[in-house]
Amino acid sequence: MKLRIGLLQMHVELGKPDVNYAHALELMEKAMKHEPDILVLPETWNVGFFPAEHLDELADKNGERTQEMLSTFAKNNNVNIVGGTVAAKIGNDILNRSYVFNREGKIAETFDKIHGFSLSGEPGYFRMGDHLAHFNLDGVACSMAVCYDIRFPELIRREALMGVDLFFVPAAWPKIRNTHWVRLNQARAIENQFYLAAVNQAGRSGGLEYAGNSLLLDPWGEEICRLEDEEEIAFGRIDTDVIQEVRSQINVFRDRRPDIDKITAE
Numbered sequence: 060m061k062l063r064i065g066l067l068q069m070h071v072e073l074g075k076p077d078v079n080y081a082h083a084l085e086l087m088e089k090a091m092k093h094e095p096d097i098l099v100l101p102e103t104w105n106v107g108f109f110p111a112e113h114l115d116e117l118a119d120k121n122g123e124r125t126q127e128m129l130s131t132f133a134k135n136n137n138v139n140i141v142g143g144t145v146a147a148k149i150g151n152d153i154l155n156r157s158y159v160f161n162r163e164g165k166i167a168e169t170f171d172k173i174h175g176f177s178l179s180g181e182p183g184y185f186r187m188g189d190h191l192a193h194f195n196l197d198g199v200a201c202s203m204a205v206c207y208d209i210r211f212p213e214l215i216r217r218e219a220l221m222g223v224d225l226f227f228v229p230a231a232w233p234k235i236r237n238t239h240w241v242r243l244n245q246a247r248a249i250e251n252q253f254y255l256a257a258v259n260q261a262g263r264s265g266g267l268e269y270a271g272n273s274l275l276l277d278p279w280g281e282e283i284c285r286l287e288d289e290e291e292i293a294f295g296r297i298d299t300d301v302i303q304e305v306r307s308q309i310n311v312f313r314d315r316r317p318d319i320d321k322i323t324a325e
């Protein structure tokens with residue numbers, strides 16, 4: 060299967076959902092001129108990462124606004140959307156939540172960021188997720204993690220073991236740790252031998268400079284495309300036959316030792 064992926068590296072205004080919903084729509088419309096099969100947005104694109112004091116009032120109630128916008132766009136434009144994440148208020152909790160829609164505008168996955176970024180106080184404001192992501196877009200097995208989650212290879216490996224060909228990483232990753240951002244994404248792609256589409260915020264938001272550097276990596280960890288640090292859209296093509304070629308050369312999924320958990324130092 061060959062698919063064209065659009066990485067929407069967006070500048071997000073902290074605490075201004077009306078501006079951000081309109082802007083995301085504008086970028087999605089612009090991207091459609093390039094006939095993508097999948098569009099990918101960054102982390103917390105509705106409110107920024109994150110307006111702590113006003114989060115409760117700004118978070119999308121039941122994720123309704125986000126779902127309505129993404130579902131309608133997906134259906135009207137016949138495109139899959141990995142909707143980055145939004146701050147969504149579900150009951151009394153705020154979640155850092157991703158909604159994924161297929162070409163029919165039907166929900167393909169709902170995934171909540173698993174690891175709270177304690178340096179920014181995230182666990183004090185968000186309820187973190189407790190299930191893995193596994194979904195299918197145009198017949199391709201997909202999974203995802205959100206930003207800080209990529210520092211936890213044990214999470215990504217568990218998802219990869221479900222059988223994943225294409226992995227998504229929406230993020231709001233600051234420029235100051237850009238080296239970590241690029242290398243961690245490369246490592247996750249190399250060790251799990253899947254395509255990886257990582258989409259970051261760009262520009263200055265709430266006093267922080269975001270790294271951009273959104274990337275599409277192949278199962279060798281090579282760059283298919285990579286953006287710089289400004290708001291921009293990039294497109295890259297994946298071909299799932301390449302995954303089988305890579306895994307037939309170095310087959311880590313066959314050669315791994317699941318019994319490693321039981322081996323001790325004694």
Ligand SMILES: NC(=O)CCC(=O)C(=O)O
Nearest residue numbers: 176206207231232233236
């Ligand atoms: N939004 C985030 O999770 C930020 C993560 C980050 O900056 C880091 O892991 O470093």
